[in-house]
Amino acid sequence: MHTTYGKGLRGLSIAAIVTIGAALALAFFYAPLDANQGFIQKIFYIHVPLAIVTLCGFIFGALMAVQYLRTGDRRWDMRSYVAIHMALIFGIVGLITGSIWAKASWGHWWVWNEPTLVSYLIVLLLFCTYQPLRFSIEDPERQSRYASVFAIVAGAFVPLNFIAVRLAQQYVHPRVLTLTGGNLPGSMLLTFLVSLLGISLLYATLWKYEMAAKNARSQVRRLRRTLLGEDTMRPVGRSAAPS
Amino acid sequence: MLAAMPPAIELRGLARYFGERTALHDVSLQVPDGATLAVLGRNGAGKSTLLRILAALLRPHAGEVLVFGESLPRRAFAVRGRLGLLAHEPLLYRELTGRENLEYHAALHRVDRGRVDEVLAAVQMERRADEPVRLLSRGMIQRLAVCRAVLHDPALLLLDEPRANLDPAASALVEPLIGRPAGRTRVLTSHDPRAALAEADLVLALKDGRVAYAGEPAGFDDARLQELYA
Amino acid sequence: MRTALVVLRKDLRMEMRTWETVPAMVLLALVTFVIFHFGLNRDTIAGQEAAGVLTATLLFAAMLGVNRLFVAEREQGGFDAFLLAPVDRSAMLVAKAAGLFIFLTALEVIAIPAFKLFLLGPSLGPVLPGLILILVLANVGLAVIGTLVSAIAVHTRARDLIGPVIGLPLLIPALIATARAAGPLFNAGHVSGAPPGKWLAILALYDLVFALLAYAVFDFLLED
Amino acid sequence: MTILLAAAPALPLGKAGKFVAAAYIVFMLVILIYVAIMATRAQRLEGELSELQRDVEAARRGNDAAADREPQESVL
Numbered sequence: 001m002h003t004t005y006g007k008g009l010r011g012l013s014i015a016a017i018v019t020i021g022a023a024l025a026l027a028f029f030y031a032p033l034d035a036n037q038g039f040i041q042k043i044f045y046i047h048v049p050l051a052i053v054t055l056c057g058f059i060f061g062a063l064m065a066v067q068y069l070r071t072g073d074r075r076w077d078m079r080s081y082v083a084i085h086m087a088l089i090f091g092i093v094g095l096i097t098g099s100i101w102a103k104a105s106w107g108h109w110w111v112w113n114e115p116t117l118v119s120y121l122i123v124l125l126l127f128c129t130y131q132p133l134r135f136s137i138e139d140p141e142r143q144s145r146y147a148s149v150f151a152i153v154a155g156a157f158v159p160l161n162f163i164a165v166r167l168a169q170q171y172v173h174p175r176v177l178t179l180t181g182g183n184l185p186g187s188m189l190l191t192f193l194v195s196l197l198g199i200s201l202l203y204a205t206l207w208k209y210e211m212a213a214k215n216a217r218s219q220v221r222r223l224r225r226t227l228l229g230e231d232t233m234r235p236v237g238r239s240a241a242p243s
Numbered sequence: 244m245l246a247a248m249p250p251a252i253e254l255r256g257l258a259r260y261f262g263e264r265t266a267l268h269d270v271s272l273q274v275p276d277g278a279t280l281a282v283l284g285r286n287g288a289g290k291s292t293l294l295r296i297l298a299a300l301l302r303p304h305a306g307e308v309l310v311f312g313e314s315l316p317r318r319a320f321a322v323r324g325r326l327g328l329l330a331h332e333p334l335l336y337r338e339l340t341g342r343e344n345l346e347y348h349a350a351l352h353r354v355d356r357g358r359v360d361e362v363l364a365a366v367q368m369e370r371r372a373d374e375p376v377r378l379l380s381r382g383m384i385q386r387l388a389v390c391r392a393v394l395h396d397p398a399l400l401l402l403d404e405p406r407a408n409l410d411p412a413a414s415a416l417v418e419p420l421i422g423r424p425a426g427r428t429r430v431l432t433s434h435d436p437r438a439a440l441a442e443a444d445l446v447l448a449l450k451d452g453r454v455a456y457a458g459e460p461a462g463f464d465d466a467r468l469q470e471l472y473a
Numbered sequence: 474m475r476t477a478l479v480v481l482r483k484d485l486r487m488e489m490r491t492w493e494t495v496p497a498m499v500l501l502a503l504v505t506f507v508i509f510h511f512g513l514n515r516d517t518i519a520g521q522e523a524a525g526v527l528t529a530t531l532l533f534a535a536m537l538g539v540n541r542l543f544v545a546e547r548e549q550g551g552f553d554a555f556l557l558a559p560v561d562r563s564a565m566l567v568a569k570a571a572g573l574f575i576f577l578t579a580l581e582v583i584a585i586p587a588f589k590l591f592l593l594g595p596s597l598g599p600v601l602p603g604l605i606l607i608l609v610l611a612n613v614g615l616a617v618i619g620t621l622v623s624a625i626a627v628h629t630r631a632r633d634l635i636g637p638v639i640g641l642p643l644l645i646p647a648l649i650a651t652a653r654a655a656g657p658l659f660n661a662g663h664v665s666g667a668p669p670g671k672w673l674a675i676l677a678l679y680d681l682v683f684a685l686l687a688y689a690v691f692d693f694l695l696e697d
Numbered sequence: 698m699t700i701l702l703a704a705a706p707a708l709p710l711g712k713a714g715k716f717v718a719a720a721y722i723v724f725m726l727v728i729l730i731y732v733a734i735m736a737t738r739a740q741r742l743e744g745e746l747s748e749l750q751r752d753v754e755a756a757r758r759g760n761d762a763a764a765d766r767e768p769q770e771s772v773l
Contacts, residue, residue: 164646
């Protein structure tokens with residue numbers, strides 16, 4: 001029961017800071033200006049990694065939810081919860097940056113014919129219901145179980161949703177910046193990959209940080225219970241977070 | 244002969260929590276086959292939780308639960324169908340008739356339909372069996388619930404206040420099904436502890452989820468009873 | 474399978490006794506058509522617009538059925554009674570999804586003619602087989618997701634809210650596919666009655682993935 | 698941020714620059730807000746720990762008092 005999450009946190013955060021710093025430097029001093037979009041395209045280096053990390057975070061959460069259902073170990077539910085929670089924060093930032101990009105290049109804050117953006121919104125809307133769902137289940141064990149089921153279903157939903165939405169859109173705007181297209185110049189690709197690594201490291205750091213904080217809190221509560229008995233426990237307010 | 248058989252119920256260090264609240268803590272006990280265990284305690288002492296765990300409806304958080312030598316919840320499948328639960332709620336659909344309800348349960352338990360008529364006759368409910376349950380009085384519903392609990396002839400009966408809402412005549416009617424004459428292992432709680440004590444071979448007294456007394460009814464005198472309900 | 478049939482028969486019998494769900498779904502669909510008539514300020518619609526109206530209407534009506542699906546089990550001890558029996562838990566999923574599928578089909582039997590009568594411009598006759606195929610695939614998706622979501626929502630405090638809130642985003646891909654598949658069928662000058670294969674394939678894939686997924690996770694929703 | 702600002706004059710700013718800056722500022726801002734939230738949580742945890750410390754010490758004093766009467770009692 002004495003897992004620690006603080007271990008390696010310092011190294012991880014230093015790595016995240018260095019990589020993100022390098023990514024910023026590369027983005028503004030090394031990568032060339034995009035032929036079509038010009039300076040606006042620099043948003044790409046933050047927006048796309050954020051979006052990718054968000055989706056990976058959701059799937060990461062789903063995998064940990066599978067582990068919870070397999071083992072019944074509440075720590076997996078906690079990990080899944082933090083993974084989804086962090087991914088949601090990243091996702092909202094990704095959505096805002098995407099919206100700014102849309103405004104800058106097409107003049108509208110929101111465009112429907114950008115399938116990735118639309119599917120991304122749908123996925124975010126779905127995962128926004130994760131917290132209300134947890135909050136409305138009182139029994140902690142049931143909360144973990146149902147949240148895990150939801151996380152798995154929603155995790156499987158992510159790729160399916162992308163297929164459906166992509167097929168539903170006609171490509172009105174030229175898609176200069178597809179990753180699959182492979183039409184990215186080498187220097188841009190390098191910058192992009194460094195930013196992706198940086199944002200991934202940031203995600204990992206914050207995940208670990210949050211886990212360490214939650215773990216410390218629950219350890220304090222456990223310590224109080226063993227040292228002073230259950231009667232001294234202050235009742236905790238009902239919460240969406242696993243305890 | 245009896246000693247060689249595994250006990251019908253064996254609990255070792257059973258615990259169950261609801262969040263931070265302890266519902267049961269360190270409950271250990273053995274109930275031999277064919278015996279009657281009375282579970283006593285005030286409201287909220289953990290009686291119903293214990294019954295639900297024994298029925299494999301609720302999973303224990305610590306300790307071992309063996310029913311007929313099968314460990315719960317892992318081997319729950321082997322135990323289901325061998326136990327009958329008479330809970331607070333009748334577990335009957337209000338819109339369906341008594342007979343339809345029992346036939347549904349008979350189908351789930353793969354019991355012959357003839358058995359439905361048999362149990363309905365035993366509690367003298369044949370005449371009202373084709374009315375929707377919502378139109379019946381509480382006593383009649385309780386009689387149907389008894390039918391439901393014993394439909395599949397379970398070897399272990401879990402009875403949560405089995406005689407609630409029953410007048411003495413109805414109580415006598417269900418006696419052959421759920422009383423000592425039925426010859427089943429029984430775990431029962433009651434709103435009337437003295438009546439439960441009179442029926443019991445073993446007593447488990449719970450206070451705030453912990454064992455206050457476990458053993459022969461003879462050792463559980465009035466003073467202890469008063470202390471338990473104080 | 475036998476157990477699923479037993480539970481399904483019980484559910485259908487209860488619906489026929491109370492008539493709580495299907496008439497409410499039908500009524501909601503009819504009222505929605507009227508609202509669309511005034512909302513769009515049009516006497517007849519066609520093409521993609523008609524497909525969108527139909528999809529949205531069926532979705533709203535389906536949500537009513539989804540919300541009611543497990544209420545009796547929860548309030549009248551049906552879950553406990555089912556869990557006490559030595560039966561496969563997944564039978565409950567199969568039975569409930571089949572029940573919802575039947576409810577949806579019953580709804581469409583009335584709602585589709587009403588749709589033609591109230592709103593749809595082009596004739597339905599030649600495209601009916603294609604439309605039925607789309608609706609069957611859509612109903613499977615709605616039934617599977619609806620059952621899963623309903624089983625999650627029924628144990629929450631705000632179950633009437635949680636059900637639709639989780640269900641609607643999950644259903645978006647299926648709804649996109651349904652609307653897009655049905656769109657060409659409602660075109661005034663349709664040449665053939667065959668719906669676009671691409672969208673049928675997506676709908677079928679969606680149904681398959683979520684049916685398997687629901688089957689895998691459903692047991693965890695029944696335990697206490 | 699500093700890199701961006703330092704580099705800003707050298708880059709083709711104007712309308713495009715503002716949007717790019719906005720996107721990166723949003724990112725930084727959210728991280729800062731997160732840090733602030735974690736700071737309050739760390740503060741609360743610290744408070745809980747010192748409260749626990751105080752309670753444990755109080756409990757130990759209670760035990761010591763009992764131990765005075767029964768000298769054999771071991772220390773907690």
